[in-house]
Structure formats: C-alpha cells, structure tokens
Amino acid sequence: MQMDDRSTQPQGSAAPQSRRSRTVRSVTFTVAALTLCLVSALAATGLARMLRPAQPPLEPVPNEQKPQAARLPASLFRNWKKPDLALVVSAQQHGYLLPCGCSRPQKGGLERRCNFLQRLKEINWPVAAVDLGDIPQRHGAKDLPNVQGKLKYLYSMHALREMRYLAVGLGEYESALSLFDILGEYALNNPAPRVVVANIADAESKFPEQTRPWEIYEVAGTNLRVGVTSIIGKSVQSKMLDPNLKFADNRTVLKRVLQEMADAPKKADLRVLLLQGSKEEAELCARDFPAFNVIVCLSAEDEPSSEPKRIDDRIIVATGHKGRYIGVVGVYRTGERAKPVELKYQLVSLDEDFLTAPGEVANHPVLKLMEQYTAQLKKDDYLGKYGAGKHPLQLAVPGDVPVYVGSEKCKKCHDSAFEVWKNSKHAHAYQTLVDVKQPSNRQYDAECIVCHTVGFGYESGFRNERNTPKLKDVGCESCHGPGSKHVADWNNEKWQALMNPWKPKENETAREKTERMHRVDKFCQGCHDIDNDVHYKFEERWPKVAHPTGK
Ligand code: HEC
Ligand code: HEC
Ligand code: HEC
Ligand code: HEC
Structure with missing residues (x-):
C-alpha cells in the first residue's frame, strides 16, 4: 500500500485556492513548526515502513469476505460487506493524546486510533476520517493550569494528519486555548486536516486562510466524494470563550453551504455535518436539512450510545468523551436515485485489541510524535513553566x-x-x-x-x-x-x-x-x-x- 501519496484531495470551496501562506506569528512558533515539520517528514517515511505488513501482503478482500480475516476483533462489523466507504468519526478528545488512565484496562489514545485505521486499510476498505473538535483540554490534570494545552493540540493535529484525517471542527475546548493562537499555529501552516467551520462570521478576515466553510474530498480507493461542513450550535456558541466571535445565523449558513456544495463542479455523494451542538440540535438540523446523510454531534456523557439515531435513511452519531471510542459509518451505494446511499454504523471501543504490535513500535508514526512531545516537554522545561500556589496549610x-x-x-x-x-x-x-x-x-x-x-x-x-x-x-x-x-x-x-x-x-x-x-x-x-x-x-x-x- 502506498501511503506517501495523499489519499485525499480537497476540492475548492468558497475560500480562494491560493497557496497557503507560510506566514508565522512568532519566532518561537517558527522553531516549533520546523521541529514539527521535521518530525512529520520522519514519521511519514516511518509510516510507509510501518505499513509494510510483517506478514506477506494481504490479498484484496472480496466483497463478501468478512474483515475478521485481518487484525480486527471478530465482534466488529458482523454482517458487513465491504463498504464503498468507511467514514471514521471521532470527537471530544479533551486532550487525551494517550490512553486515558494509569492502570489497565485503558481505552483510547491516538496511537490505538491510528492502529485501528490502519487495520481497516489492511482489509482494503476505503477509509476517510473526520473529527468534530474539542480536541484540546480545558485544564491540566488535577486542575493544573492549561500550560500544556496548546502543545497537546498541535501534536494531536499532527497525529490526525498522519492518519489522513480530512477535516476537523472546533468548539468550546479550542476556544479555551484562543482560536487565534491555535489556528495561527496549526491551520495556517498545515493544509490538512482542514479546520472546517461555516458559521463564524468574518472567519476569512479573522482567521485568514485558516478555516474553510466546507470542503468536498475525493477519497482514494472509492469513487465516492465526501462533502464536509461544520457549524457551532447555539448551545455551544454561548460557551465559546472568545469574546470577539460573532456567529452567522445557522439556518442561513447551512442553506448556503448546501447550495454551494450542489453547485460545485464535482458534487459530493455523501454530505457530513459536524455539529458542535447537542443531540436535540442535531435532530432539528436533520429534519430541516435532509441533504446531510451523516450528522456528528456532541455527547452529553462520557459513554456514547452504540446505536446511532436514525431519521429516515440518515444518521446522527456521537462518540463519547476522551477519545475512548470511535465511530465507523459504512457507506454503501444503492444505485437508486431516491436513496443513493445506505448507511451502517459501528461504534468501536479503542481497547487493548488495538495495541501496537511489538514489531511496529519502532516506526509507529503516532508513537514517534508522542516521543517528540515528551522530549519537547523535557527540552523546554515545561515543569518550570508552572507557577506555585499556596497549600491550605x-x-x-x-x-x-x-x-x-x-x-x-x-x-x-x-x-x-x-x-x-x-x-x-x-x-x-x-x-x-x-x-x-x-x-x-x-x-x-x-x-x-x-x-x-x-x-x-x-x-x-x-x-x-x-x-x-x-x-x-x-x-x-x-x-x-x-x-x-x-x-x-x-x-x-x-x-x-x-x-x-x-x-x-x-x-x-x-x-x-x-x-x-x-x-x-x-x-x-x-x-x-x-x-x-x-x-x-x-x-x-x-x-x-x-x-x-x-x-
Ligand atoms: C498525591 C496523589 C495520591 C494520593 C493523595 C493518594 N495516592 Fe495512592 N497512589 C498514587 C500513585 C501515583 C500511585 C502509584 C504508585 C506507583 O505504583 O508508582 C498510588 C498507589 C497506591 C496504592 C497501590 C496500588 C496497588 O496497585 O497496590 C495504594 C494501595 C494506594 N495508592 C492507596 C491510597 C490511599 C488509601 C490514599 C488515600 C489515603 C491514597 N492512595 C492517596 C497517588 C496518590
Ligand atoms: C490524578 C492523579 C494522577 C495523574 C495525573 C497520573 N497518575 Fe499515574 N497513577 C495514579 C494513581 C492513583 C495510580 C495507582 C493506580 C493503581 O494502583 O491502579 C497511578 C499509577 C500509575 C502507574 C502504575 C500502574 C500500574 O499498573 O502499576 C503508571 C505507569 C502511571 N501511573 C503513569 C502515569 C503517567 C505516565 C501519567 C501522566 C500521563 C500519570 N501516571 C498521571 C495517579 C495519577
Ligand atoms: C496516602 C496518604 C498518606 C500518606 C502517604 C501518609 N499518611 Fe499519615 N495518615 C493519612 C491518613 C488519612 C491518616 C488518618 C487516618 C486514620 O486516622 O487512620 C494518617 C494518620 C497519620 C498519623 C496519625 C496516626 C495515628 O493513629 O495516630 C501519623 C503520625 C501519620 N499519619 C504520619 C505519617 C507519616 C510520617 C507518613 C510518611 C512516612 C505518612 N503519614 C504518610 C494519610 C497518609
Ligand atoms: C521530632 C519528632 C517528629 C518529627 C521529625 C515529625 N513528627 Fe509528627 N509528630 C510528632 C509528635 C510527638 C506528634 C504528636 C504525637 C503523635 O500523635 O504521634 C506528632 C504528630 C504528627 C501527626 C498528627 C498525629 C495525630 O493524629 O495527632 C502527623 C500527621 C504527623 N506528626 C506527621 C508528621 C510528618 C508528615 C512528619 C515529617 C514531615 C513528621 N510528623 C515529623 C513528632 C514528630
């Protein structure tokens, strides 16, 4: 499998298609960015190596063959044929780069997420991934101030880039770090994954070339095109910590986005709405804008439901908190005009089934980033950046x-x-x-x-x-x-x-x-x-x- 070529290509949306400007906002950032770029380059070559299977290469799996033949737990994807697209959905990572917790069993973490995606690719499923946002944390462990939040966000985004994510949204948690900072540091300098948000008024002048209202992606291995947009729902708007943010009316925005997607030269076969809002808001959107096949919304609880909410042939999904679960939407073309795609859903718990195999540790692209992260904490003396308060005594x-x-x-x-x-x-x-x-x-x-x-x-x-x-x-x-x-x-x-x-x-x-x-x-x-x-x-x-x- 060739992973060095970008498996996806964004097609232009409302924002101009000019080359990303390389402007950076501060000297410290330039250094950080350079290190990160270097890491990414290394990791990319590592990725190619890692992806060379230890076993002889897997033959393409015929449609009717179950994925259990590969390194996926038998409990997953029962009765699934090979989908025309596996749309992987994540959300609300809340700063958990690594499996959450000290003692086993632990769940989640970007490394396991990467392994899971890799295993889908090993059975030749066309895979595309999107994230709803709330990637960073609002405070450090044990209520420490958020000294490491931005760094963790940047490393997370680089990890999502290694995993070939198409698009990510943003919400309350990103705003707690200052959108100006994090977009300027990541989105301005990295075209992928694209930060997508459609209802921040004046996004183009506030965050020039750092966000897109929507995007249509071609996904390698399938002739399905995926349109992705994202909006911040009313319930989240009031929690955004950035006082300068103004929001355009959501209904107007969604109408316009759908119209623009419909007018695009290459149309989307599947439309995905990343909604930074509650399940109730998602249901309203699903009723009012039936053109969206998939709506991803926030989970009120840590534990997500394993069943999506279905409205006719469309689905609303939420994947819980801390990145412990990930959702997979199986997309099947039907050939029918009235209902061109059919959707299946599988919630996947990122548990120890997805540990990195010993032979894959050395060149693991996400592990490399994590090592780089802790090495940077050491080098830049992050312990020294914390202040000291007074103990009650x-x-x-x-x-x-x-x-x-x-x-x-x-x-x-x-x-x-x-x-x-x-x-x-x-x-x-x-x-x-x-x-x-x-x-x-x-x-x-x-x-x-x-x-x-x-x-x-x-x-x-x-x-x-x-x-x-x-x-x-x-x-x-x-x-x-x-x-x-x-x-x-x-x-x-x-x-x-x-x-x-x-x-x-x-x-x-x-x-x-x-x-x-x-x-x-x-x-x-x-x-x-x-x-x-x-x-x-x-x-x-x-x-x-x-x-x-x-x-
Ligand atoms: C300042 C944080 C902190 C506090 C407060 C604390 N612990 Fe711990 N505890 C730890 C850490 C960290 C470990 C793991 C040590 C290791 O294995 O390296 C641990 C380990 C333990 C273990 C060993 C667990 C095992 O696997 O056998 C026990 C027992 C324990 N703690 C009991 C307590 C009890 C009871 C209290 C309250 C009276 C308490 N701890 C308060 C941090 C704490
Ligand atoms: C909020 C407090 C807290 C924080 C933060 C914390 N730990 Fe712990 N850690 C504990 C406690 C409590 C235990 C004991 C748990 C047990 O015995 O099951 C522990 C145990 C461990 C153990 C031993 C587990 C075992 O099975 O013996 C390791 C390893 C560990 N922590 C690593 C880490 C790392 C790495 C981090 C930072 C990412 C971290 N811890 C952050 C509280 C904490
Ligand atoms: C994990 C938390 C924890 C640690 C570590 C700990 N203590 Fe305590 N200690 C307690 C608690 C809780 C009590 C009161 C509970 C009780 O009354 O049994 C206590 C009680 C005591 C008492 C009074 C006991 C009595 O019965 O009169 C003394 C003295 C004491 N600790 C000294 C120490 C010393 C010295 C150390 C270190 C060598 C230590 N403690 C470590 C939690 C801790
Ligand atoms: C020079 C001797 C001495 C040293 C050193 C000392 N203590 Fe004590 N401590 C005492 C005496 C005496 C008492 C009162 C009698 C008792 O409760 O044991 C006491 C009481 C305590 C108590 C309250 C017990 C109770 O329930 O009333 C705690 C807790 C305690 N010490 C913790 C510590 C800790 C922690 C240290 C180290 C930082 C420490 N002590 C060092 C002598 C000492």
Missing part, C-alpha cells in the same frame, strides 16, 4: 508558612508510619514514571508529576529531580501537607492538629468513624480518580497504606 496560620521537607525527615519520630509508607507503592511513584515507555520521559510531564510527587504546584513543593530530589514519590506530605513547622516545633499541638485533619475524636462512634473514613476516601480520590485508578475501591486500597500508631 501555607495559609492556615498567618505569618507561619510551612515548607515541604521530604519523608526522610519524618522517619525519626514516626518509624512505624515510615515503615508502612516505605513498603507501599507510593514510595516508588516517581521511579514508575521514569520507567514508563512509549512514550518515555514522563517524569518531565507535569500532568503526570502532579500525582506522582510531593507538592507539585505548591510553594516549596516538587520542582524537578535536580532541585527537589527529596520530594520525589508520593510522600508523607502529599497527604499531610508541608511539614517544616511541625518538624521544627513537634510539640506544638496546633501544628499536630493541622497535620492530621482526619484525626479521630476521642470515643469516636461507629457512625463518626464511617463519616471520617468517607472523608479520607474522598481525599484519596483526588489522585485515585476514575481516570487514573479504574479499579479503585477504598476498602481495598486503604488497608495497604494505613499506618495507625496503635493507640
């Missing part, structure tokens, strides 16, 4: 601001608690990050460090391995707060009390104990959250780290 006593001292300091007086801690996994949490591969360098990623060290983001807390070696790992002060005042004045009951907000009352009743343990439980979940500890049960976790002094 640093505000508790005016004029008396405790600093972090490290767990070793507590050993002398609390040896039994220290023993328990030393033998727990908390005491190795930093090394865990050092040992992580694919990508490596996670100890330079604040979005990992924040839960795997002591006090990151607080005054005198973890900064980096060199400056704060004693604050590696989840230590005593990760839970008890900065301890210098207590260590210096251990007899001081005020500080003793502040160090243990979960101290039992004397003669604690069973009910009081339950309530107190409930508070401890909630506290643990600050790190052991649903993303990072899928199997979390307080009753199972607490006994492994509990360290009563046995009073």
